[in-house]
Amino acid sequence: MSTASSAATTAANKEYIQRVMAELDKGNGKPFVEAMADDVSWTIPGDTPWSRTYSGKQAVLQELLRPLYAQFATPYVSTTRRVMADGDMVIIEFDGRVTTKAGKAYNNRYCYVCRMEGGRIKDLMEYLDTALVSSALEAPPSQALAA
Template sequence: MSATFPTDVTAANRQRMQHIMAELDKGNGKPFVEAMADDFCWTIPGDTPWSRTYSGKQAVISELLRPLYAQFATPYISTTRRIMADGDRVVVEFDGRVTTKAGKAYNNRYCYVFRMEGGQMKELMEYLDTALVIAALEAPSAPLAA
């Protein structure tokens, strides 16, 4: 039990993420996108062309998700392995499998660390095999200046 959050916050956040990931595992990404707060920030650490912080729901969609999914030749299949929650933090371990349009297998294992607020995803730190990102994915196009 968290020292600063009541157990019901932990349970609600775990349940919310269980629903989102169950839908993602079925190929439905809509609940994931709907759960992003407008000021959602997604960080991919490392030295890949994709590594940076995407700030704001619209930036996440236009600069990360659309360019990424545009490279996929097959439907993206995720398999959730574990979900752990403590207060406003939820950790999700899962696998993703897809073939790129270049014919490369992009089968990665992820650890997502979310910060939740009011049932919305506010922050995401994504840990993954960055060597596979470099080997299998094309670099995203440069974001357009505002």
């Protein structure tokens, strides 16, 4: 890839993800879901019940996002701190704040390392406080673990 096309790709990916995150910060998660490729791979490292690779947008929605958001008693609020890009790689640092139905504060800091392909998120590695995940969240339903 030429330097000019790499710079253009970097700028386009960064600007797109900044727009997506600005919407998430307003409580609108639809653009983030739309930003995922149908065959997205979303990995949460660690040893929590949520830690694994979710393969495909439907798995992300059904096995990760829906069971997660079902535990929230208040609207999820995010605050994007930084978006950095280099070619097809985009790094997003942000905070999330929410209270669970069990009354626990789930205020986590995230770092998403994303690989873009065709203008969509193809691979996402989610770094977060796994001790907080274990202490504040219930394990996902067993059907979500079957995949």
